[in-house]
Amino acid sequence: MSMDQNSSSSGDALWQQANALATAGDLLGAVPLYLELSDIWPEQAAVWLNLGIVLGGLHRHAEAKQCLERAVEMDPGNPHSQFQLGQMHEQLGALEAAARSYLCATELDLRHFDAWHSLAEMARKNGDDDLVEQYLQEILRAEPDHAAGNFSLGNLRQKQGDLEGAAHYFSIAYKLTNDPACGNNLAGALEGLGRVAEAINILHDLLQARPDFMLAWNTLGGLYMQTQQYREAREALLQALSIDDNFHAARHGLARCLVQMHDLSGARAQFERLTRVLPDEVMILKEYALVLENLGDFQEALTARQQAMKLAPSDAHLMADQANLLRSQSRFDEAIALAQKALTLDPNELRANVTIAAATVDQKLKMQHISTVLDSGTQNTIILGAIAGMFEQHKNAAAAIIVYQNILAISPDDSNAAIRIFDLKMGMCDWTDYEAICQSQVDQIEAGFADTAEEGGRFDVFNLQALPVSYEFIAKTARHAAANIAADARMNLLAPDLVHAAPQNKKAGDGRIRLGYALGYTWFHSLPLVLEEIVKRHDRDRFEVFGYSVKPGDDSDFSANYRAAFDHFKDIPEAAPYLAAQMINDDGIDVLIDVTGLTSINCMPISSFRPAPVQMHGYGYSITTGADYIDYLITDRTYIPEAWENLGPEKMLYLPNTFMPTKRPEAVGAPVSxxxxxxxxxxxxxxxxxxxxxxxxxxxxxxxxxxxxxxxxxxxxxxxxxxxxxxxxxxxxxxxxxxxxxxxxxxxxxxxxxxxxxxxxxxxxxxxxxxxxxxxxxxxxxxxxxxxxxxxxxxxxxxxxxxxxxxxxxxxxxxxxxxxxxxxxxxxxxxxxxxxxxxxxxRDSQPLFDNARYGRNLDNAIAAAWHNHLAGRPPERIELGE
Structure with a gap:
């Protein structure tokens, strides 16, 4: 600041001292000096200007405004005074006065870029994009390398959807300043343009220079999520949270990332924290409810979604989600009522139609809602798959095939639809071009062997047994399927290997063996019917028996009695196989018997984490699973003779007589003619x-x-x-x-x-x-x-x-x-x-219906496998006499 030549020497010293304090940031110390100067030099505009600036810095805006008005009155041709007065007007909410002052500053100095920029910001806040454009262009015409002008114009272009333009201006601003905010916005624009690799590189460079810039860590996490690099995304988001633990956007991103990494328990913890601090965020509650649902905590999921519905009472999509969950819990009347309400809000909410169709016993109403979905021309293959499943449930295979064919037309790579069409045709005994169709299935699988084995993983290996193919081919397909199941379960998962509990110093013959059964379901079916008998037959002096089901039970007496046959029973989350495996592992299971194999509802992803030191398969599938994480196959020499035992990775656990358990019927119906x-x-x-x-x-x-x-x-x-x-x-x-x-x-x-x-x-x-x-x-x-x-x-x-x-x-x-x-x-x-x-x-003498005999043989075989493990030997063929 320059001063009048007539200034006294004492005033000069005071002026220098005040300016030094202001420059050093000691605004409180500078104020009394400037006030003293205003008495010495009351007509000096510079004193009032500086005093106004310092008071403004102390948020004493009204006093600052008065000082700046005096400065402008004394020196109306000073653009800087006009600009500073405009700033005070803006702080005090006098926006018209602020705009007049800014415009005056630009009239006095066309290159007063701060004034132009302030005008642009005021226009932006008012939503006047044309005026923003006008003011920013004034800056860039005079100074193309004006960093703030380029940055603001980049923001404007981004708002307008012109990502190319946004990237252009952000790039200029970033090159000029290396400002992390510019770099972060540039990365965001490049992401929108699909230039994700460039965006990631920019953020890497930015974060090397400014590792404390949390917004960039959050953006980087989002970019990694987009490219399915979930481990890297997790690390970036954790870095953002290490800088500010209350950075909710990063925590939300982390929760979503953990879902993708199959760490549902971790995601749950993050969502729980978010819902405590942001209880009114509908999107967070929606996603939290879905995580709870996948974890099997259905009541908590209903509660979370109910809270979201209170906040968004007109959200038909949210209601449809809730209605579907109610249906899955057999609360059919509530499900139908809520789905109908969703349709009142949005007649195009097709999932509500699906829920009503699935829940109602009224066949006319069911077909009405199914027709609504099909007539809509929806391209949603999940919705169409649900409709096809309903047709299957009602034995209308031909209609189901038509819907599955529609799915394939929409998504030619939908393996499930292709499998269902083939299986349904076989179930319909539609043998048109039978040999060619069978060969086509074999060709698809073999093509998968030569490539990534993906087809082998998707094919219905269980029903492959009904085709004219060799056991060697089935076993080879099973190996690929089991490997793919394990790979899918581990995809993006960042979790330690499970450690098996010490056998509590067990030696052969000491202590009870903890025996677990991995079950697909507990509703009435032939498999649970016979398994209940097996479970009851285990010698409780030798075994403590645990049951684990990936599907919830129904309200039937059968399901309740079946579960009660076990000493301990737990539902485990199908959608979180690692967590389910942890639950089994935490129980210290010694021997785990998977009864599902490669069937449609199976526990193989869980078994792939080796929750138990000894793992077996038997009963529900009964041939090789192809899994190197299954040690033994419960079988007999007639079913799988010695010549075939090496086609799969499991060792044979040969039972005498037959591997097939039975259950004596409790009653036979009245005689009929x-x-x-x-x-x-x-x-x-x-x-x-x-x-x-x-x-x-x-x-x-x-x-x-x-x-x-x-x-x-x-x-x-x-x-x-x-x-x-x-x-x-x-x-x-x-x-x-x-x-x-x-x-x-x-x-x-x-x-x-x-x-x-x-x-x-x-x-x-x-x-x-x-x-x-x-x-x-x-x-x-x-x-x-x-x-x-x-x-x-x-x-x-x-x-x-x-x-x-x-x-x-x-x-x-x-x-x-x-x-x-x-x-x-x-x-x-x-x-x-x-x-x-x-x-x-x-029936009372032959082995087939001698359940006590079968139970003793099975107990002895399981114990032999366990003792083999305790002896430190790898799995080996086990064959015991009676």
Whole structure:
């Protein structure tokens, strides 16, 4: 600041001292000196200007304004005084006066860029983008390298959606200043342009110079999230939070990142903290509820989403989420009411239609909402998949296939839709181009072997057993599938390997073995039916038995009783396999038996983390899982002979007699007559009540040959799907058999099914994938089952059952002898009756229904595997006598 030549020497000294204090930041110390100067030099505008600036710095805006007005009055041609007065007007809310002062400053000095910039900022706050543009262009016309002008114009371009323009101006500003805010905004613009790698590089350089700039760490975390580099994203977001633990945007980003890393418990902790400090943030509550839902904490999920609904009462999407969760908890009336409310708010909320369709028992209402979804032309494959699933549930395979084909048209790489189409066609017995379709499936899988094995991981390996392929091929496919399951479970996961609890100094024979069962579900099904019997049979002096289910139970007595059969039972989160594995590991499980294998609802991702030191598979899938994280396969020598035992990575745990457990029925329904169920009184009745997905053209041709050779005979099936009956009847006609000789009956309650099996003369097993519980039911009621000793395990299930039931002569070496034996038995009532009586008499003596015997054998085999582990030996084949 320059002073008048007539200034006194004492005033000069005071002036220098005041300015020195102001420059050093000691504003309080400078004020009394400037006030003293105002007495010495009352007409000096510079004194009033500096005093106004210092008072403004102390937030004494009214006093500052008075001083600056005096400065302007004394020296109206000073643009700086006009600018400073404008700043004080703006601080005091006098925006029109501020604008006048800024404009005056620019009129006095066209290169007064601070005034132009302040005008632009005022226009921005008023939403007048045209005026912002005008003022900023004034700056850049005079000074193209004005950093603040370029930065502000970049912000304007970003607001306008012109990301190229934004990146251009931010880049200039950043080069001029190296200011981290400029660099951060430049990275954001580049991200929007899809130039993510450039954005990441800029942030890396920025953070090397300014590692304390938390906004850049947050932006970098978001960029890593976008490129699915979740570990790097996590580290960047943690860096932001290390600078400011209350940086909520970074914590929200971290929570989302942990979800992607399958660390749902970690995500939950972050969301819990966010909801405490930001209880009214709807988006956070939405995402928190979804995490809770995936963790299986359904009531807490409902509570969190209810809170979000209070804050956003018109959010139809939120209501649809809540309605769907209520439906999953069997709260059907509440689900329907809420979904209907969502549709009132938004008639296009298709998920609400899906929920009503799934929850209602009113078939007309169900079809009305399904039609609404299909007529909408939606491209949402998740919604369409739900509709297809409903068609499947109601046995309308043809309609389900049409929807799945629509999904494939939208998303050609949707492997689930392709699998469901194939499986449904097999279940419908649609054998058009059967050989070509089967070969196509094999070709797809083999292509996956040559590439990334992805196809092998997505193919339905369980139903592959019903196709004319070798066990070697099935085992190879299973290896790829199991490897992909493990890789998917670990994708982006940052977690330590599980450490197995010390065996508490156990030695062979000391202490109880902690035995766990990894279960898919606990609702009524043939598998839980027999597993309940096994669990009850374990010797509690030797074993402590734990059950873990990835699906919640229903409200049935069966589910409750099944869970009660275990000493301890827990639901574990299917969507968080590592967390589920931790829960099992924390219980100190010694031996874990997975009963799901590569079925549609399975625990393999959990097993892949090795929650137990010894892991086995048995029962639900029963062939090699292909998983190197499964040590043993519970089986028998008939089902998997020694020649096949090395096709999978597991070691064989060979049980004597049969690996297949059974459960003695508690009751058989009241006797019925053939007339009651629509069977001819005097005919020979053959039956096969397996799901038709196990049927194929070769075995069906054999059945037709049998019918032709036994003229007064019929073949009785279960009515599984609407379209199956027509297809099988057409196939029968092709073989020259009257289609009316195929009889279909509805699936009935188990005890009633057992009663009607007494009406049958002979049960015919399948070729590739034999009957399990279906055959056990027949053998229990004394119905002989004719089977074939096939070329893969599934084709030998009938053999192991018949051997264990004491009728090994019913196991044929090939298809020709199978047909011959069926015809012979049809013509020999005495032998059929003798077989029936042997089966009934053998229920108390043969191994198949001797559950106590089976339980002892299983306990001994499990204990042998555990003791082998305690001895420090790797898994090895175990085969014990009785």
């Amino acid at each position: 053939r007339k009651d169920v629509g069977l001819p009184e005097d005919a020979i009745v053959f039956c096969n009540f397996n799901h038709p997905c196990k049927f194929e053209p070769v075995i069906f041709a054999a059945w037709m040959e049998i019918l032709k050779k036994v003229p007064d005979s019929v073949l009785w099936f279960g009515a599984w799907m609407d379209d199956t009956q027509g297809n099988l009847r057409r196939e029968a006609a092709k073989h020259g058999v009257d289609a009316e000789r195929l009889i279909f009956s509805e699936i009935v309650e188990h005890q009633d099914h057992l009663a009607r099996l007494a009406l049958v003369d002979l049960a015919l097993d399948n070729l590739h994938h034999g009957g399990g519980i279906t055959s056990v039911d027949a053998l229990w009621v004394g119905l002989p089952v004719l089977s074939i000793l096939g070329d893969k395990p599934g084709a030998r299930l009938g053999a192991t059952l018949c051997n264990a039931a004491g009728i090994p002569e019913m196991v044929m070496p090939d298809l020709a002898s199978y047909v011959e034996r069926a015809v012979a038995l049809a013509n020999d009532g005495d032998e059929r009756e003798a077989l029936r009586q042997r089966l009934l008499d053998g």
